Amino acid sequence: MRFVNLLSFSLLQASAVLSTLLDDRSAKDIASKRPNHPIQPHHPGKAFQSSPERNKTCTVKSSGNGKDDSENILQAIKECNNGGHVVFPKNEKFTIGTALDLTFLKHIDLDIQGTIQFTNDTVYWQANAFKQGFQNATTFFQLGGEDVNVYGGGTLDGNGQAWYDLYAKDIYILRPILFGAIGLEGASISDLKFRYSPQWYTLVANSSDVVFSNIDIFGGSVSKNPAKNTDGWDTYRSDNIIIQNSHIDNGDDCVSFKPNSTNIVVQNLVCNGSHGISVGSLGQYAGEVDYVENIYVYNISMSNASDGARIKVWPGAASALSGDLQGGGGLGAVKNVTYDGMSLSNVDYAIEITQCYGQKNITLCNQFPSNLTISDITIKNFEGTTSKKYDPLIGYLQCSSPKVCSDIKIENVNVKSPSGTNLYACGSITGIETQVNCKSDGKKGGDS
Ligand SMILES: *[C@@H]1O[C@H](CO)[C@@H](O)[C@H](O)[C@H]1NC(C)=O
Ligand SMILES: *[C@@H]1O[C@H](CO)[C@@H](O)[C@H](O)[C@H]1NC(C)=O
Ligand SMILES: *[C@@H]1O[C@H](CO)[C@@H](O)[C@H](O)[C@H]1NC(C)=O
Ligand SMILES: *[C@@H]1O[C@H](CO)[C@@H](O)[C@H](O)[C@H]1NC(C)=O
Ligand SMILES: *[C@@H]1O[C@H](CO)[C@@H](O)[C@H](O)[C@H]1NC(C)=O
Ligand SMILES: *[C@@H]1O[C@H](CO)[C@@H](O)[C@H](O)[C@H]1NC(C)=O
Ligand SMILES: *[C@@H]1O[C@H](CO)[C@@H](O)[C@H](O)[C@H]1NC(C)=O
Ligand SMILES: *[C@@H]1O[C@H](CO)[C@@H](O)[C@H](O)[C@H]1NC(C)=O
Ligand SMILES: *[C@@H]1O[C@H](CO)[C@@H](O)[C@H](O)[C@H]1NC(C)=O
């Protein structure tokens, strides 16, 4: 008897061990191989740390039926942090209805093969999304830490329609950003689809050494209320960031460099329906110091957009773009920014540089020049056509004073308006008329 008992006990034990092994093996079987997207052809300079192989696999369970999976997700991430690989299996749908603070990550891969959808409980998220202390930005989650890779071919869905409709009623609601990379150091985010963000798609803040590759962004409203402020990426207080090989279909900046964005490369993007690749807006907050330096934007296809290359700086005087966007009086510099290679189609302005952002009265803007200088800007190798909107103009180059705007080079820009002109509105930039055809003034629209 005793012997039989002992035998059955050890059989049980053996089968438990076996099933754990099988679990582990099947988790390993469904794990994606970490992709390798080289940073090319341009690189901001600073080398990335290597990311060691992971030695453990965890699988996230989905509860189904729109039930909140946040606890399952947090559990799997905690279990596999420090050297593991977390799989969100293919064809499964995960729901997130709780703000997740994931700033503790270290040596981890998040392999998102399925779909993660955020709930559209606008009351909960307005109270609980993470406040990032800049332009009222909030994020559904914050992902930060060291040595993190996110990939897998899956989808992050912001379920934005409820937000687009609510924003039409009240511009002061706080709409969460879909992807918050906050305090992330040494990371790759690749092969993912971002859908229907309530606001910006990605905020990269307090981060360094992060590369985004092969991200596909798409979303829009199905009601009469448009999806507003859906920037592709906004970088803030971040250094050594690459955004490459991606497709963006959105309704605001394709990429935007906000205060203290340095050493950034953006390359090989296809942007449709956006507001261009933008520096700024900067100088919004009086007395605050903003730097955007060493930026290289290369090989961009820009269609159906308001702008191609854009630099927007607030003047020294208080100005208002809208009820929820006001500012002016900030300090700092935009320096060493290159836009090299852009192909345009149906874009309102190929190039827009303004130091009078939010200020319609140019006399007032010139009276209170910006304390945020613009210098060492190169814009080259552009081709294509603008939209009819500002025809005969194809660009707008307006500084607040020549003293705070210098060394702007525009070379090999072969862009025409639909009527065949290539005129720019120019103001307060010394010598700009030797580089481009400034509209002479008022009605004539001549080309000198
Ligand atoms: C797993 O990886 C972590 C982090 O890289 C490391 O600290 C740990 O020693 C590894 N464990 C094994 C069993 O290899
Ligand atoms: C970034 O770090 C600074 C300094 O630690 C902190 O004040 C700020 O809240 C952090 N987050 C953002 C989004 O700037
Ligand atoms: C932030 O929101 C408040 C109201 O909630 C508004 O008064 C303020 O103008 C907003 N700030 C910015 C920078 O949008
Ligand atoms: C909220 O999200 C659910 C799940 O995706 C969806 O069925 C519902 O229509 C959404 N509600 C609104 C008001 O958009
Ligand atoms: C430019 O980007 C496109 C993708 O938008 C890519 O197919 C092409 O190879 C890139 N060209 C160069 C010269 O890098
Ligand atoms: C591109 O954007 C335009 C205008 O915003 C939109 O009508 C069109 O459907 C978009 N095209 C694609 C391929 O996404
Ligand atoms: C930007 O960096 C400068 C210099 O380090 C600092 O003084 C300033 O406060 C920073 N601004 C922001 C918005 O973080
Ligand atoms: C200007 O920026 C480029 C990258 O865009 C960088 O390679 C170069 O070193 C920077 N120049 C200076 C003087 O910092
Ligand atoms: C631009 O918009 C038009 C019409 O809205 C659309 O047919 C075209 O495909 C868009 N261009 C791109 C590159 O998506």
Ligand SMILES: *[C@@H]1O[C@H](CO)[C@@H](O)[C@H](O)[C@H]1NC(C)=O
């Ligand atoms: C623009 O500003 C100037 C200078 O302050 C002022 O004299 C003028 O009345 C303003 N124009 C308008 C239309 O407000």
Ligand SMILES: *[C@@H]1O[C@H](CO)[C@@H](O)[C@H](O)[C@H]1NC(C)=O
């Ligand atoms: C900023 O610019 C304004 C107007 O041009 C000027 O009056 C003010 O002294 C400047 N402030 C600083 C801190 O430089």
